[in-house]
Amino acid sequence: MSDERTVGDERIVSTATNPDIDAAGFTADTKVDSILISADPHPATKPEGFSVVGKALPKTDAWSKVTGAALYADDIVLPRMLHGKLLRSTQAHARIKSVDASRAFELPGVVAVMTGADLRVKYGILPSSPDEEVLACDKVRYVGDPVAAVVADDELTAEEALELIAVEYEPLPAVMSIDAALRTDLPKLHDNPRRTNNVHKEVHLEFGDMDAGFAAAVKVFEDEFFFEGNTHAPMEQHSVVASAGADGKLTIWASTQTPHYLHRIAAQVLQMPASRIRVIAPPVGGGFGGKTEPFAHELVAAFLARKTGRPVKITLTREEVFFAHRGRHPVKMKIRTGVKSDGTITACHLQTWLDGGAYGSYGVATTYYTGALATVTYKIPAYKFDGCRVFTNKPPCGPKRGHGTTQPRFAFECHIDKIADALGLDAAEYRKRISVDANTTTVNGLRVTSCGLRECLDAAEKRSRYAEKRKMLTKGKGIGIAASAYLCGAGLAIYWNEMPHSGAIVKVDRGGGVTIYCGTSDCGQGSESMLAAIVAETLGVDVMDVSVCASDTDLTPVDLGSYSSRVTFMAGNAARQAADGVREKIAQVASEKLDVPIARIGFARRRVFDVADPAKSLSFLEAAQAAEARFGTLAAPGSYAPPRHNPDFKGSGVGPSPAYSYSVCVAEVDVDLETGEVLVERITLAHDVGRAINPDSVEGQIEGGVYMGIGEALMEESAFRGIEHKIPNLLDYKTPTSLDMPPIETIIIETNDSEGPYGAKEAGQGPLNPVIPAIANAVAHAIKGRVYATPITSDKVLRALDADGGAVLRVRRAPAHA
Amino acid sequence: MSIAPAKILASLSINGSVVECAFNPNKTLLEVLREDVGLTGTKHGCEMGHCGACTVIVDDLPVLSCLTLAVESIGHEIRTIEGVARDGVLHPVQRALAESGGAQCGYCTPGIIMSAVALLEQNPAPTREDVAQGLSGNLCRCTGYTKIIEAVENASAELRSAR
Known part of the structure; x- marks a missing residue:
């Protein structure tokens, strides 16, 4: 019986016993707890064999965070420190005729001013689109575009000085939508002689035989969807402190997920050797992709710290965080899918139009990502993708959790439900039937290794009692399912090079303490705890024996950064390799001292021992000291570069990953048929993470993904009124509060990826993706009509009730103008 | 040199201790705690009373320190995150x-x-x-x-x- 396979190895992760969990599944409306299911194809490496991996331990930084001791960028205070402020454009699109900051400079307390002319260097996170200036030189492109900067003795003076800067604008027509950007009669945001409109990037890819695929189809389905833009809104406002030493060396402390990229770009923009710049990322107060590229305020602070010879701090206001943005692209999508009568997909054509905002950011990659991963979830034998990103006069869009894959996942999973309904198939069973298989290659050349998608579907379906509830729910209640896949890091770095994507050094000191040096940036996802756990497991020490020295370009080997869910897989592998290097040395010495073959040397509980006779042992400290005496300083490096499997076509660099995580969400909703309000009553989410290094952290990532998914599904939107951001504050930009969260049941599926560190894959970005379409599908189930655009707000629900067959459910019709 | 109004000298009762500090009277409790007293454990996420990151306890009630002038807190008992653990023991x-x-x-x-x-x-x-x-x-x-x-x-x- 296939069900036995997944439930046979099930265990409850939480140490608290939960009487609500029984073998038959969950009792509805009870407090839920996490389940871990093993679908491990390599049973030789059972988690029971591990001391640290698989244990729900507190995070290593938990104590500093609950006591307020953790120092974030804005908590750093240096002697003689100045405070900086940016003057931002009041125009969406305008030529700058003049900027006069002389009056600001005269204000007592002002130490320096800066305008675009001070640093005329174009840069961009992607080498293919260097279209940003530190401060706008000739043109502003959105309300909020930085134009000038002031540093003063205190923040208030700097703020006051901004008022004294005179900027003369020559306004241009603003381009505020995808449709407007495609027109040829509006001014272009960026000079590009090859374009007559505001298209930034076009992608056209085709794989397999599309004609044959559609010819073989019994039915062809076509749908159009729109995913509204939204933003990360990390709780910490971006902050930077820059200080130039007397020797001219520049140190930048920044709330960044990517210290290495800031290091590179700062060197390029400031035109100084990278060896004279040190970038440190203190604990980052939330990122979600919003702090993955260099920002104007960081480069301004660095420039002015050098110019004034004094440390400079710039912390963005919350409104400025909305302007800095780099959030979710609004995307319009068209899907056309051919299927056989049993639902087997024969061909699929996906078209996407992305509203990129004013600058390139990661947008070229985002454009590819809206198409690249469509094939990693369900089998698609022929696939065509056309993507188009446009420039508009809005804050630039970039990567947000799920980078470019979230929007098409919403569209595709809604589309799949519609196909299932039309063919009379159960939506969950249908998904299982068309799921990709482990160890296969997709039509666009992506290598799928471990794959727990079917296990996720099974577990989520069973735990939520999906099939049963799908048939018997009452009016206004709905249940929906959706699936997704996500990267474990991008297969290629954003700039071409053949060096590792992650590096680590492990060092053992004479007191038995272990330090790992790694360039990762912990933005709350728990990368430091992950590294500590992997090193502790490898060396058989306690997690608290391991110190993590991270995200300091002077001290740590490069890690490309905390984005694209790459850290556990890549930095984790580098850390394991480094720890293995140290372990080998210790094992060799221990083998001689204990007179035991080296292959029999084990490491656990701070002992180094003979696995055949554990009484024969040395303490870790003794063994480490003996190894240092023998080999000298006890340290070893580790590196990781993903395997090169990308096929040879332009754009093939986006999509490949050393592994893919899988997630399935079942959402249960209650829709108020009078008001259109959607209440999420319960979420069940299964996530194939390969191996949970720390199940509590994985669970936390899943819960956070569910939360963010609920926000994006129901309320979060980057709305504009004319040229202005309508709601650049945390009151009007609605996010779910503690009162809006339903019970979440998390199910961790372990497939023990053969290339991941201790079998681990990513956890965190993936589980956001299925939440939004699962809610959309549940709403469609509840109202017998469909909302084709996010967020699924009351007005859209009421319109769908009127437009679709759900009209019979409707209590009162919406006003005609709605 | 600053354009801010002249500082006042005040005693604030913070985490059971009396702290004497000088600050501009237009400063919020959040700013004084972070900038003038050096208690950076209290965070800011909006400075508009929307996010709750700056919550401290004043006379047993949770208060948004970004919406409270520091001068209003004179004579009241202020508790911040730094005062929650006692003698190294976590709450x-x-x-x-x-x-x-x-x-x-x-x-x-x-x-x-x-x-x-x-x-x-x-x-x-x-x-x-x-x-x-x-x-x-x-x-x-x-x-x-x-x-x-x-x-x-x-x-x-x-x-x-x-x-």
Whole structure:
């Protein structure tokens, strides 16, 4: 019986016993707890064999965070420190005729001013689109575009000085939508002689035989969807402190997920050797992709710290965080899918139009990502993708959790439900039937290794009692399912090079303490705890024996950064390799001292021992000291570069990953048929993470993904009124509060990826993706009509009730103008 | 040199100690705590009273320090995250949050802890709904609140059993 396979190895992760969990599944409306299911194809490496991996331990930084001791960028205070402020454009699109900051400079307390002319260097996170200036030189492109900067003795003076800067604008027509950007009669945001409109990037890819695929189809389905833009809104406002030493060396402390990229770009923009710049990322107060590229305020602070010879701090206001943005692209999508009568997909054509905002950011990659991963979830034998990103006069869009894959996942999973309904198939069973298989290659050349998608579907379906509830729910209640896949890091770095994507050094000191040096940036996802756990497991020490020295370009080997869910897989592998290097040395010495073959040397509980006779042992400290005496300083490096499997076509660099995580969400909703309000009553989410290094952290990532998914599904939107951001504050930009969260049941599926560190894959970005379409599908189930655009707000629900067959459910019709 | 009004000298009662400090009278309690007293554990996420990150306890009530002038706090008992652990021993709310993974990026955590401590002092046996209500003014973007609510429930049970 296939069900036995997944439930046979099930265990409850939480140490608290939960009487609500029984073998038959969950009792509805009870407090839920996490389940871990093993679908491990390599049973030789059972988690029971591990001391640290698989244990729900507190995070290593938990104590500093609950006591307020953790120092974030804005908590750093240096002697003689100045405070900086940016003057931002009041125009969406305008030529700058003049900027006069002389009056600001005269204000007592002002130490320096800066305008675009001070640093005329174009840069961009992607080498293919260097279209940003530190401060706008000739043109502003959105309300909020930085134009000038002031540093003063205190923040208030700097703020006051901004008022004294005179900027003369020559306004241009603003381009505020995808449709407007495609027109040829509006001014272009960026000079590009090859374009007559505001298209930034076009992608056209085709794989397999599309004609044959559609010819073989019994039915062809076509749908159009729109995913509204939204933003990360990390709780910490971006902050930077820059200080130039007397020797001219520049140190930048920044709330960044990517210290290495800031290091590179700062060197390029400031035109100084990278060896004279040190970038440190203190604990980052939330990122979600919003702090993955260099920002104007960081480069301004660095420039002015050098110019004034004094440390400079710039912390963005919350409104400025909305302007800095780099959030979710609004995307319009068209899907056309051919299927056989049993639902087997024969061909699929996906078209996407992305509203990129004013600058390139990661947008070229985002454009590819809206198409690249469509094939990693369900089998698609022929696939065509056309993507188009446009420039508009809005804050630039970039990567947000799920980078470019979230929007098409919403569209595709809604589309799949519609196909299932039309063919009379159960939506969950249908998904299982068309799921990709482990160890296969997709039509666009992506290598799928471990794959727990079917296990996720099974577990989520069973735990939520999906099939049963799908048939018997009452009016206004709905249940929906959706699936997704996500990267474990991008297969290629954003700039071409053949060096590792992650590096680590492990060092053992004479007191038995272990330090790992790694360039990762912990933005709350728990990368430091992950590294500590992997090193502790490898060396058989306690997690608290391991110190993590991270995200300091002077001290740590490069890690490309905390984005694209790459850290556990890549930095984790580098850390394991480094720890293995140290372990080998210790094992060799221990083998001689204990007179035991080296292959029999084990490491656990701070002992180094003979696995055949554990009484024969040395303490870790003794063994480490003996190894240092023998080999000298006890340290070893580790590196990781993903395997090169990308096929040879332009754009093939986006999509490949050393592994893919899988997630399935079942959402249960209650829709108020009078008001259109959607209440999420319960979420069940299964996530194939390969191996949970720390199940509590994985669970936390899943819960956070569910939360963010609920926000994006129901309320979060980057709305504009004319040229202005309508709601650049945390009151009007609605996010779910503690009162809006339903019970979440998390199910961790372990497939023990053969290339991941201790079998681990990513956890965190993936589980956001299925939440939004699962809610959309549940709403469609509840109202017998469909909302084709996010967020699924009351007005859209009421319109769908009127437009679709759900009209019979409707209590009162919406006003005609709605 | 500054354009700010002249500083005043005041004594503030913070975490059981009297702290004498000079600050501009237009400064908020948040700014004075962070900039003039050096207590950076209290965070800011909006400075408009929307996010709850700056929550401190003034005379047993949770207060948004970004909306409170420091001069209003003179003569009142102010408690910040730095004063929650006593003699190196974590408050049950802190310990529960650390153990449950209720702090991810940790930026909202001090504000959450202050709201939770105030809640448990006023209502030692809150229901899950009471806890969710008590924390509804504190935004968190990482956790989905689930582990935070569980941690406060656990801390509440621990505090009651110790009584």
